[in-house]
Every structure is written in structure tokens, then in C-alpha cells.
Amino acid sequence: MARLSYLKALQRALADEMARDDSVCVLGEDIGVGVNNVTTGLLAKHGPARVVDTPLSEQAFTSFATGAALAGLRPVIEFQIPSLLFLVFEQIANQAHKFSLMTGGQAKVPVTYFVPGSGSRSGWAGQHSDHPYGLFAHVGVKTVVPATPEDAYGLFLTAIRDDDPVVLFAPAGALGVRGDVDLDALGPVPLGVGRVHRAGTDVTVVAVGHLVQAALGVAEQLADQFSVEVFDPRSLYPFDWDGLAASVAKTGRLVVVDDSNRMCGIAGEILATAAEQMRLTVPPKRVTRPDGAVLPFARELDLAVQPQQDQLLTAVQEVCKSSR
Amino acid sequence: MRERGDMDTGLYRTMRLIRRFEERAIELVHAGEIIGGIHPYIGQEAIAAGVCAALRDDDVITSTHRGHGHVLAKGADPVRMLAELTGRATGLNQGRGGSMHAADFGKGIYGANGIVGAGGAIATGAAWAAVKEGSDRVAVSFFGDGAVNQGVLLETFNLAALWRLPVLFVCENNGYATTLTVAQAVAGSITARAEAFGIPAVSVDGTDAVAVLTAARDAVARGRAGGGPSFLEATAYRFDAHHTWEHKARVRYRADEEVAAGRSRDPLDVLGVGLPEGVRAELDAQVEATLAEAVAFALDSPRPDPARALDHLYATGLRGRDGTGLLDTAVR
DSSP: OEEEEHHHHHHHHHHHHHHHOTTEEEEETTTTTTTTSSSTTHHHHHOTTTEEEOOSOHHHHHHHHHHHHHTTOEEEEEOSSTTHHHHTHIIIIIIGGGHHHHTTTSOOOOOEEEEEEESOOSSOOTTSOOOTHHHHHHHTOEEEOOOSHHHHHHHHHHHHHSSSOEEEEEEGGGTTOEEEEOGGGOOOOOTTOOEEEEOOSSEEEEEOTTHHHHHHHHHHHTTTTOOEEEEEOSEEESOOHHHHHHHHHHHOOEEEEEEEESTTOHHHHHHHHHHHHSOOSSOOEEEEEOTTOOOOSSHHHHHHTSOOHHHHHHHHHHHHHSOO | OHHHHHHHHHHHHHHHHHHHHHHHHHHHHHTTSSSSOOOOOTTOHHHHHHHHTTOOTTSEEEOOSSOHHHHHHTTOOHHHHHHHHTTOTTSTTTTSSOGGGOOBGGGTBOOOOSSTTTHHHHHHHHHHHHHHTTOOOOEEEEEEGGGGGOHHHHHHHHHHHHTTOOEEEEEEEOSEETTEEHHHHOSSOHHHHHHTTTOOEEEEETTOHHHHHHHHHHHHHHHHTTOOOEEEEEEOOOOSOSSTTHHHHOOOOSOHHHHHHHHHSOHHHHHHTTSOTTHHHHHHHHHHHHHHHHHHHHHHSOOOOGGGTTTTSSTTOOOOOOSSSOSOOOOO
16 A cells, blocks of 8 residues: 555556556646646656647637647647636537537547645635636536546546546645555546445435545444444536435435535436435435635635535434424 | 640530539528528639649648538539538438538548638648558638638648648638728738748639639649748638628628629639630530539438437437437437
């Protein structure tokens, strides 16, 4: 077993895929130097033909990658800032994503878009702190949010190998997570398969990304009162509805914690699906960013609009105590 | 002279095919057989015909909302193209794309595109892929004068020039972005925008197919030889509406005199008058036969199965959840 950080896992996944498959190339801003520590060393190893430092032209290089993918390459694009995904929403949602259907299956667009440090990094304020994974799930772009080093490795690998566009969010709050992993056992993690990090019988907590750690913390805090199951969907689209149903069938109670805006967010979709299709014994709850949140700068304000472990603790307690 | 004769004949045949294809398609719009309408390419045929005559089958093009001419000139089967426009399962895109997304990847046609200026970066990325695999393929991006005000296209000029990629940008200046004139929309000159990035740019008469082909050959040769991108502005007049909805909406933004003057320089006549006696009539007859076959095939073709409306949404065959209850959600 070796100690592996989430960030190193991303770095390792990209390096391994580039070594394995010549059609994989990476584009992005300041990736030659590797300012986000994911592309570190790749330029020296593979050269500028496969590791392309791009001008600040996100819209052009995103569709440029689409064209390269249509012609047989497997581009990976790093976005330094999650909010840049708003700028290229046209290029991903309206171009790359639609080619397969619109061409009647003639074309495929295997591009991976990844954001190392999505969500809040404290102090980066309104235009650098969003978590728009729900937008991509909404339009049907494959969307993954790994929570652990081995899943960061495995989902990045899968995203690159997938024949469709995939967006990978690596939450800032997860980049520092470390785990003991068997490096030889690292491998692809399938899309649409969730993971139960901790089994329980009283309540299912669905946690997205870095909030898996908060959920595990709550489960531990409440261990002598309630048995909490922590379910990590890992990929939001496709979503492991069968896995969630199996968990809820056992617990009958559901709380979702999701670091994105409440209105039309992934937490709302999870609750709606559970209400439609699963047997909930008490009303479920969700802990999310508020409606329409724009992250304010000051630390107290920034923290006030992000779901925290304390609020999750309260929600879980309330759901567990409410009567059938 | 024989070579010149063959070239003229080929260009004329392509232009005539596009012209009559569009006219038949407009009839089918009015008959309700093509839903949603089309953006007729009539008047601009010499541009698609001339540029595509300089290309090989493995070269790539990206097209526009007014894309039928490019798709046909690059070699797509007009029969399956018309089946696509009429929403048939036998269409190029199995009825999933229609007029604005017609594509034939086997012919390097990366599709018409519904967003103005969107094809430029896609073509440039395909050109990059060609260079990486050691091929001398080139890519051509067609767009209109409206697209030169799209930021992403200007960003793309920079990437193409910076990385010396074999891409030809063809700006079809038909004078209007829907109803807005070039004078109302474009500051400076169109070619100067490309020149600002160091991209060689020329303007040609886009009603003269031979002139277009000559300019395109230069640009394509430069691209194949590693000389980087080129820019071609081809001016022509759009004879018909921006879109067939205008036939009903009766919006007026072009004076009758202007339209008459524009139509008086017909690209088919510019080339056609020079064809030997009888040749033009023979080519016209061939095109009529092809289109008669295309219309019959399209209208006789089966419509796609509604239960399979979202087939091909994912290249991997992933199936999302149904929402209407009408889909066959079994994984194929």
C-alpha cells in the first residue's frame, strides 16, 4: 500500500493514459509548466505536439478539441477555473455533445474536460468558485465528481477512454484527500456505478465529491445513535439509480448533500427520483448551496453558502428522528 | 483545352445539382414534406462548387446553416441528402439531423451547423489532427459574412495562424447576415480580419466558379505544403430568402431592384454560356434525372421509429431514463 493524494492520482491517471495511448493529447492554459500540478512533467515527456499550451481562447480551443476528436484523437482539456465552463457551454453542450445524435451515429467526440479545483477555494470569490456539474448532467453530458484518490484515478481513466464527451470535476475540497491505495490495483472505474463508503441501516446520505468526507464525519459522529450509510454516486450522469434504490430500500430515509445551487440542482433530482420510485418512510432532506448562490468573498460569507458538516449533521438527525 | 472543358463541365454539373436540389427542396417545404424549412443556397453555388473541386475525398469541411451546397459539392449522395431533409430513416443522418446538420463523415463532411461561426474551430482541430498523423489533408471551414463577428472565429484565426495549420477559411459574403447588411455589421474589411493574424487573404468573385477554384487551389496547395492557413472571401448574392419562412412572413429588407440586379449575375450562366452547344442541356437532363430519383426515394422511404428517437445520443450506446414513455430504452 502507498499513500496517494487525490491530486497525484489525477496526475498519474493522465500520465498513464498518455503513455498508453498515442491519440491522447492535452490542451489548456499554463499546462506546460503545470500550474495546477496535474500536467506536471508531461511536456518534457511528450513534447508540444501532445501537450499544448493554448492562448486564452477557451471557446476556440474547446471546439478545436472537438474537431480533433472527430478526426480520431482523444483530447483532454484542463480548465483552470470552474466558471470557464460557462464560457464554453455552447462548445460542449451544443456542439460536442450533440454530434453523435445529430449525425445519426456517424461521429463520436471523445473529449475529456477537467477542472482541478472546482467549487470554492476560499477567497476566490464570485467568478472562480462555482460548481456547475448539475448543468452538464441536465443537458446529458457525462459528468463525474470523484471523491477519493482511487476514484479520481479510475474515473479520469474512464473519462479519457470513453467515446463521448465527459466532464470531470475535481472539487478543491477533495484535492488534498489522501488514501492508502494499492498502486497496482488502480484501474478504470465504470461510469454510473456508485460506491457505498460506509454501510448503514437507518439513513442513506448521498454525498457528492468532497462532501463524502463530511458525510463520513457525520456517520462517525452519530455512530452510537444511528447507523448511517454513505452513498457516493461518483458519476452524476449517468447516475447509479439502482445502487441508490438498493440503499434506500434498506434504510427508508434519505439525505442528500450537494455543493451546488439548490434550484434545479442534482440534489433535487435525487430527491424527486426517490419520491417517484423508492419507498421513503419519512420526508427526505437536502443540504445545498442556497438558490442562485454567488459566492461572496469574505471567509464568513463564503462559508455561509456552502454546505458544511454541521448542517448535514442536523439534517441527518432530523430525518432519523422524524416519525414514520 | 480538354482539361479546361472537363473542369468546366464538372463545376457546372455541381452547380446545377445544387440549384435544382434547392429548388426541389423549396417545393417540398411548401408541400409540407420538409418541416422547419431550409436556408436556400441559390446564387452562391459557384463557391461550394469551386472550393470543393480543389479538395480530395479525405479532406474535411465544416459547413453552415446554409449548408446544402457544401455537402453536395463535397460529394454527399443527393438522394440520401434529400431523404435526410424529409426526415426519413434512410437519410444521411437517419433523420436525426435535417437540413442544418446534414453530414457525411465518409466524405469528410463534418456537418452543416446551426450556430454561426461554430465550424471554424472544429475544422481547425481536424486540420491539427491531420498534421499530427502525418497526412497532407486540409480542412475547409465555410461561413458567411455574419460569422466574422463571432469571437470564437477570431480566436480560431489566431490558433490556426499560430500553429500554421492546413485550414482554409472561406467567407461567403452574400451581403446579409439574415437581414443585417455587411455595412451595418462589419467594421473594417473582412479580409483585414484574417490579415491581422498573418493569414493570406484574397477576395474573389463568388459567382465565377473558375475564379473560386483557382483561388482555392492556391490556398489548398499552401496548406498541403505546410504553409499554414488561408482566407478566401467570395462575394455573391443570395437569390432567395434567408430562410423559407420568409416566403410566408414577407419581411422586406432588400429592394426589388437590388434583388433583380443580384439575380442578373447568375453563377450558372457565368460558366454555362461558355459550355459547348448541347452540353449544358445534357448536364441539366442528368441532374433532373438524379433529383427525380432523389425525390421519389425520399418520399417512398420509411420514417424513423419514434421509439428510437434518441438512438445515437451516446457513441457508447448509453441510455438515459425515458421521460415521455415513448422510447424503447433497451440498450442496443
